[in-house]
Amino acid sequence: MRVLLVDDEEELVSALGERLVLRNIEAEWFTTGSAALKRVASCCFDLAILDMKMPKIGGLELREKLRARCPDMKFIFLTGYGSEKDFASARGTDADYMVKPVDIERLLDTMQTLFNRSKGDT
């Protein structure tokens, strides 16, 4: 599974990325949406873990742009705020949300669920 992580908190995204790598998940992390988009231009990912609120390009906007390039990509949104409005817009067959701080085991379960759903679709 190839995973793309985008969060403006570098400390967070790097630590989370490394933890996924330690679990043999192919993960790459970025602190801005534009850097992530640049990377996706050359290579698609199976799943993206995106922070909801980021400067310049927010999580939801970034999803639209990523989806335009990689239509099969699944998404997990991370939020430190978590309003019903956010959750309603984030939920879907190809997306889920988690409130920070996340439990790694729950994150892995959610990733696996979305990934399996993607396989089932195909």
Add this chain to the structure above:
Amino acid sequence: MFQLANLKPAFWDKQMRVPAPGASEYLFNYRRIWWLSILLTGMVAVVPLISITLVDYKFTGQTMASEWLLRASRTVSNTQRTIAFFLTERRSALDFIVHDNGSEVLRNPNRLSAILENLQRSFGGGFVDLGSIDSDGKQKAYVGPYGLKDKDYSGQPWFEQVVSQGVYTSDVFLGYRNVPHVIIAVKQILPDGSFGVLRASLDIELFQDLLSNLELGGLGDAFIINQEGTLQTDSHYHGRLLEKIPLPVPEFSDTTQVTEGKNPAGEALLIGYRFIKDTPFILMIVKKKTELMKQWRKTRLQLIIFLLGSVSIILAVIIGTVTFMVNKVYNADERRLMTLHQMEYANKMASIGRMAASVAHEINNPLAIVNEKAGLIKDLFSLKMQYADDPKLLSLVDSILNSVKRAGKITKRLLTFARNLEATIEPVHLEETIHEVLSFLTKEAEYRSIDIQVDVSTDIPVIEIDRGKLQQIFLNIINNAFAAMCDGGHLSIQVNRAGAEAVEVRFRDDGCGIPQEDLQRIFEPFFSTKTGQGGTGLGLSITYNLTQEIGGLIHADSEIGKGTCFTITLPLKPQVKEGTNPCACYS
């Protein structure tokens, strides 16, 4: 049983309360507004009425007095005219006789008798006898019931007066016959230059009849006096014939006069009089003013009854209307203040919610970093074998992760609280919600050794309700219970079914309890037994309103020293009510 206290308006015993600093306290002193309104409206309505009544009273009095005077004056004038006509007519008849007949005829008893008969027939009575007197005052001929022939009148004043003036009308007197009568005497000039006198006696019963037939009303008295004040006719109330009247003789006037006077008993009198022309008589009509006032007193009594009745009705209507209006204003003010405070409360809660969400968000990010860093360290220790054998390091990292998890739970609760301030109907597990609310108070309960027991019946379904409002209701009730309980107290929360469509949540504490007289008022806005201790008196009122808004009911039972039980009945399906009156179920 009817009690007068039931009529007391709701605002009467309310403590005056100024809603905001700087607001005029007079605007919220309802008892003062009530008094002022009644006073001003009463004055505007009653003063003109009293004024009109007094003016009417005065004018009616004046009109009635004028009417009495006019009536008395008219009666005196008419009666005087009748009596004067009576005497003038008879005097003229005698005058005609002396001019039409010679002295021989008048001294002939047969002829004189015929003349008397003719007079009596023509004038219908009045003439009693006739006498012909010579210039020496000797009665030469006499016809009548008394034997007065040859009587000598030469020394008598009346004879001298008729000789000098030609005609004479006497006072009433008894004379030789000892019977009251009046005489009219007319002088006859004879061809030889001597003279004679024709003298007639008149019965005074005709005067008496005339006066007694006058309709004078109650206690009215009509009589004739001479100029010395001697009664010439009988009087009902002022003496008998030929007695002196106990009233002063009126001053001469050639017109009818009506004056006021008093009798010896001090009673006010209305006296009408007229001097009868060419006679010594004065006609008097006397009425007691008290009798005349009877009608006036009746009218006055009617006026007073009308005035009192009108004033009573006006005041009753004013008091009723003002009470109704001030009560309306009071209720409107209460609702307005309640709404303001609810808005204030809602704003405060929304601010707290926003702040909670903001704090949670700000803390969540560093927590997430700590979480991931510690997680990474743990991963490194546990996933790479060279560190896996160091339990001390793993334990330290676990401790960090557990603390992050605990802090995360707190921020999630804060976020849940903030989210629930938005009004949304959603499926709610009552037991879960109760525990959520209790989680905010767990520490206080631990510090104060308060035992909390939650019993939820097994048949309680998931209900559809506004979770945020329900949490606020539960939080307020539990906070109240905590405030009422001493350290080491016990709070029991029971959830049971209440019929097919509702559930019942009972919060029973073993606190100090609420007095019965306060129990009726605890849901009223601003009612507080914690005055001066920070109580706003709004907590239970807002709780009541929130319960109404979600379609529930709230009820309290209490016993002093034993505790209080609040029962909240909630519908299984949403029943949102708007604009409910917090006092409706207690009115």
